[in-house]
Amino acid sequence: MRRRIESFLILLREVPGALARGGLSLRMRLLAFLILFVCAIMLALLLALFAAGVFSAGLSESGIFLENEMANIVRKTEADYNTLSVEGVLLSRTFAEQVEEDLAASGVSAAEMKAHPELLEGILNRCVDPMLTALEKNVVSAVYIILDATVNPRIPGAESSRAGLFIRNMEPNALNRSAPSIHYMRGPISIARARNLYVLPQWGMEFSVSPGDFFHIAMKGAEAGADVSRLYYWNPGETLTGDYEDAILLCVPVIASDGAVVGVCGFEINAMLFKMQNIPNNSTFSRVFAMLAPIDGDTLDASRAMFAASHSVRSNLTGDLRVSAWKSGLSSFVSQDGGRWVGLSQTLHMYPKNAVHGNRQWALAVLLPEDDMNDYTLAKSGDILVLLFALLLASVAAAVLVSSRYLAPVLRAINQIKKEGAEEYTKTNIREIDDLFVFLTEQDADGERGTGPETAEINGEARTGPGADADADSAREFSQRLQTLSRAEKTVFDLYVQGYTAKEIAEILNLSINTIKTHNRRIYWKLGVTSRKELMAYLRARQAKGGAAHEE
Amino acid sequence: MKKIALFVAVCLLAAALAGCGGSNDPLDPKNPVTVTMWHNFGGVMKETIDALIDEFNNSIGRERGVIINVTSIGASKEQNEKLAMIAAGDPGAPDMPDIVTAYPAMALTLSDSGHLAELDGYFTERELAAYVPQFVAEGRLFPRRTGSGPEPSDGKLYVFPISKSTEALFVNKTLFDRFAAETGAALGTLSTFEGLAKTAVQYYEWTDARTPDVPDDGKAFFTADSWFNIAQVGTAQLGGEFVGAETLNTGAGAFGRIWDFSVYPAVTGGYAVTDGYSSDLSKTGDIVCSLGSTAGVLFYGDSVTYPDNTVESVEYVVLPYPVFEGGRSVALQRGAGMVIARSDPRREYAAVLFLKWFTAAEQNMRLVAQTGYLPVTREAFEEKMAGEIEAVNNSVVKRLLETATRMYEEYDFIVAPNVDNFAALSGAYEADIRQAMRIGRQQVLDGDDADAVNGKLLEAFQ
Known part of the structure; x- marks a missing residue:
């Protein structure tokens, strides 16, 4: 896990340089694509939750609670x-x-x-x-x-x-x-x-x-x-x-x-x-209270109000309360000293028609401190936000993992080609990669068949080993080197001479490809060549020279 | 590997510590517990209690998640009736409040019915040692005495002391000085029951003589809130015990002196006999002095209202509880404590948290300074009282605290005994002696000799 994170960080560090060079690695491109995809999904989910009112559920619940309490x-x-x-x-x-x-x-x-x-x-x-x-x-x-x-x-x-x-x-x-x-x-x-x-x-x-x-x-x-x-x-x-x-x-x-x-x-x-007659249920909001007060326009006279609460309200609330619209149909109540409450209020019918004092209005309000309401709604939507954030993190981690694992065979294959050549490939069971190896191998084979001595000439190392200008001494030396091959190595060598590939040789001899590779390394070492390609070029040159000598 | 082992060890330690913390503090500020409370601090004392409860709710209560909600403020009598209904499981009985003021007798009834939480477990020994030992001892409940054997000694703490009081003599000095100026009476004579009785008779005769053309219109000098308490304390002063296992010791020799103090001045007009509190009579100038609880000091006020609605400013002095001549200085220790309803550990813990805060020296002294109650912590009682008395603005409260402090230095204190039928015995005595006083007074007004009436009434009473 730690290696993965480090690898991811290295990858991120590569981004500016890669951008400057004008290209991003395949893994980076895949990762960027996946993260973009995850973000799009999360955004859509957020929008859907917003549209469904999930984030205002706390406010709605509070509104319903306050409405019920006040109505009662x-x-x-x-x-x-x-x-x-x-x-x-x-x-x-x-x-x-x-x-x-x-x-x-x-x-x-x-x-x-x-x-x-x-x-x-x-x-x-x-x-x-x-x-x-x-x-x-x-x-x-x-x-x-x-x-x-x-x-x-x-x-x-x-x-x-x-x-x-x-x-x-x-x-x-x-x-x-x-x-x-x-x-x-x-x-x-x-x-x-x-x-x-x-x-x-x-x-x-x-x-x-x-x-x-x-x-x-x-x-x-x-x-x-x-x-x-x-x-x-x-x-x-x-x-x-x-x-x-x-x-x-x-x-x-x-x-x-x-x-x-x-x-x-x-x-x-x-x-x-x-x-005792009017105390609201305080199981959800411990500081909710009911208040009966004279009202004049949008102002409640809290100094002459009666309160019903499980705690003392009077010590925290005196003077006038200005009423204004808040959110979700609730009202805001602000005292002269800046205290803020939210809730609902309703004018009461305390007098009959034509009453002398009928113009004296009373209102009943069910309120709670604005801080309490904000804490409650935040707590309600906070759980969902935390969940979404965790989901986002998990998705990003998954994107890193998927991008890494998805490209692993490709990167391995590329490394293998770099190290050992296409002809030494191990089947990956990924069709496109296997096809690519076959294609590259065939390309190599065609090259070997078509270019032969030219290829050897191009190869600088060939020039230092037994070359096309090898004389009788060198032929003798080669024959002597051939004598040093073991029987098994000679069998493999002969099959190479007959034009079989390493894989075909493994099948013919009923050996594993790794055993063939081991034989190869020993054959190359004993014959003084560095690869199969060089070996084949050398043999073709020897055969051609032998043929010409016969014609002469 | 070592790092992983270290990390696991740290996690386990943190979890263990968190677990320990949780078990000690069941409170959660985000989910406060509402603790209901009944008390009987009425009148001006209500303001002090309200202010203290507000302060708790707005400070430590909010920090820890406790809301104290007072749901009843009633007189002791009504509150006891409701608690008795709760204890008996009567239909229509109210819900048991989480905290309620109660005297030991009622607490025992509630405890017997399984309604009370045992409080020892909520206090460390060190915490309990901070309270005046005899106040804590009064809150330990023992099975009621039903025989003459010794009381069991394994009582647990159910009644937590919040404030204490005793009884003292409240004297309207303004009226007394007027009387003393003409008769030579002295406040010092009120230090003994005998002197008090003699002065009462003298005052009646003096007031009666002011209107020679209207016979028998003298005024009463004295009354007591509890004649039973006088008998109980007086017997103790004289070396006896008034309350027996099932009866009152009214046949003992000491009782004759108590009777003579209680009834003789009453039948001659020197005492007022009413069913109300003595402070009611004081407010209208119908008596000069009375024996009552020091907790009732604020009920006396600072004026007398006469029937024609004129109001006279008066000064009260508070004298120590009188002592029978030759007797020991003994007085009664009074004052309800708070009991906590048996509920769940969280609620009980919250209630105890409030009581600890309420009785801490700072809060306790505020209660003392504004109500005249005595503090319950040793720090407040032994160290802060003197300084606090100096700072008290109300002169009557100040005098009261000085007197009470003096009494706690010089007197022995007794508490009401824990006998099975105490309430019935005390109630019956109170009713019977008042009835005897009324009958005797009427007989004297009808022309009978006061000494003879007093003797006959005692004979009948015993």
Whole structure:
């Protein structure tokens, strides 16, 4: 093998020189032809694989995976959130009736509620039962009500303080929702103690609200005067003041029969619940995640998004995400700091027709880091590329081997002709080469018969040996030399004299050609000639001279 | 020929080394394993835990191929209920998480049902020696004591310590100073149970006297998160053992002192009796001090909210666990550890890798500084604590760590005994003594003599 490689390298080194001399060896030509052929086949194979989409299979598979994941999550999210919207509207109507009844019992109208803080605790206490029922009925992390009033309007900061209740279910995903794990986070502590509710460490008596937050948006939206079913608002992910976890809030205004907006109620879906409900399958892409975010044109607001992933996304992704087309129907998502993700996104239907907040768009996206996608597709097509490269190497090696073996008999024959002459050839069983040897041998024989003494004259060596001008002394010397031949050598010599070829002599004597060659070498040595051709020329000259002498 | 032999030898050696490496590290960064986790670090502690988990996932987790995925953050009670369902194989029970916080009692239940991985094999002796020995010892599970014989001593490690706590006395110094200014009460009297009881009664009388025209409207001074723990530790302080093989030693002489501390001030109004946590009452100024876990320090906050929604900024001090007069300084060692679900070697290895990282001194001290928990490695506990206390910004956490460190120098610590019906015994005691306190309080309000009520209730209780 090593010899073959060295031979191949030598061959390659010959190429520039051969080209400069204006000709390539036969082996080089054959090799070049085979390699060209192999390359053409490989190119055709590559084109066929490209056309068949083999190299984009990873991308296609990823696209299908992302499509399926997104379709499932979108379908479930829309169904769940629309159901919650309906439940929220029903809860709002229940609260509106109760608040109105409680106020009326004290001779106070809904619009006058703010001026009667002493009534708030009683109102809130009656709200607890519908809230607990709502927690049992719905898969939400919390239910809340915020009244547009505070228990103490006289203290500093009262303008941003609102009385209300916030009751959390710590295990909203539990199969048995009839016994929710209830904890109390906002509201008068007396209510929690009277009802033996666990109080969360982040408990506070009232809600802290500020202009532009979910409370004010929902309150302001209610001024449109539409039916409450057209007034609810989904607040994007943010952390409630004093809490520790992001959450989406459904905000439904609570509107009394006289049109007075007395507060806002609704549900919370916190980050853990969102995650457990929507986490995509991460068996293929460990860093895939789902994201629910407000969308404005081609920009997703990741800072207010909810994420569902087996790892934390929030720490790596904040701010806006610009969406643009990528490859194979997928989209590219680029953050302001240059982070890149790929995936799919779809706008959700979160509001009914003619909803006051219907222009606030939400999108759900299923994404993964662009690097992960590139690694995956490269890994998918990399195997095929490696295979093709190995095939190419194997083909080149085969071309080297074939070109070498194919030409070996020809080269051997040429070397043999160079060394021993055409008449000493060994049959190769390759018809063309054997024909060539026969042809060359016949050519030699014709030459010997036709030229005889001239040939001897041409041969310089002949002139130094017994020549046409040999005298009687030399004839005597030749006769003496003939005497030195053994019987077997004499037999062979005689057959040569009769005009048989070495091959024919071997057949006649039933000897191998190699034995005949050995006899030849000894005959030449003893007679002082260097080849059969010289020997035959000498004999013909002797015979001619003998004949002339007789004629004289 | 020699070259070929050398080449073959090198190949064999390389293959052998590769094989060895593979068997030691079953993780593959290109094919990460997702490890699910439940914990009960809620509220402000959740942020710290989340940040640590994020850091792990983004560093060593990514390098080695491990993703920690928190799938539940619940209160201990709810979490224990779910784990009990898993152990019992109840229909509808959730899947066992790969890592979960658990106390030894629950861990033993899970271990008995074959749900836990034995952890000794994942640690070298040197690695385990880096942890405070008594914390590791607490995580070794033994068959439950059902008789009076000695406990077996071949327990294996199932509960890995991640953070520890003890109990201490949290005092709202702002309210106490107001009381002390008029009555001469001193914080020093709270170092003994007897002094605490006396001060509680005094505080009730002082607050009651502030509205002479409204009878019996005094305020409570104290409450405890666990009256059972007081009985358990108090008995140990007085040289006894409260929890027997199958019953509680309520007939022993020491119990009379524990009862007098627990019930007499309660029936006279000096203690608050609720089913919630003491920190709930502290937030509304309904008590002045309470005995609770040092891990709950952040739940007290730095203000008191009154019913009219006014908020007062207050200062808390943390005092060592009180000791009965003449008793030994004994306190309770608390704190859940992490257990790992029995699964496959790769998943268990990944879970252990996280625990090792999570409890390394650097991470452990961050947890300590931000939550008030005590570290579990000797390096963190013995060498870094002093420096870390200096660097803590939160003054209450700082005081807490100083107190806890002092307690670990001066106190002996006991852990909850491993008896078969411990949960039932402790739960029943807790319910019964609270009921006795409520009944007695009502009787006193109805005009009965407090001493007589206290005595009758003790007789009935025993």
